[in-house]
Amino acid sequence: MKIRRTKTFDKTFLKLPVQIQQKIEKAVKLLLLDFYHPSLHTKKMIGQKDIWEARVDYHYRFTFSLDHDTIILRVVGNHEDALKNP
Numbered sequence: 828m829k830i831r832r833t834k835t836f837d838k839t840f841l842k843l844p845v846q847i848q849q850k851i852e853k854a855v856k857l858l859l860l861d862f863y864h865p866s867l868h869t870k871k872m873i874g875q876k877d878i879w880e881a882r883v884d885y886h887y888r889f890t891f892s893l894d895h896d897t898i899i900l901r902v903v904g905n906h907e908d909a910l911k912n913p
Contacts (some may be wrong), residue, residue, distance in 0.1 A: 828859055829897045836889070836900040843903070847887055851903055854883045858891075858898065878913045 832840075840848060857864045858881060867881040872890065878901065880890050889903035890913040902909050 830855060830859065830900065831894075831897050832900045833902075835902050839902055839904050839909075843887075847883070850883050850887070851889065854881060854889070855898075855900065872910070872913055875913055880910060880913070 840851065843851070854867060857867055858869070863869050869879060869881045872878045872880050877892050878890055879892065880888050882888055883903070886905050887903065888906050888909040890901040890909060892899045892901060901913060
């Protein structure tokens with residue numbers, strides 16, 4: 828699998844504290860190794876076509892979609908903001 832980041836993801840990622848950015852990088856690596864790693868709580872979003880969410884930690888989430896062999900990172904942020912506009 829490959830990773831592609833949208834401009835929106837990069838924009839929201841850069842606004843976050845460095846410690847959270849590091850957690851995000853770790854979560855994305857876990858996603859590549861094991862799509863359903865227990866700490867990620869990966870699940871398809873209800874009411875959204877082909878958009879998934881994964882947990883960074885208790886407060887932060889990221890959304891992504893799949894395109895063949897590519898994971899497209901869409902948005903990242905606190906739980907409410909990230910899931911409001913996936």
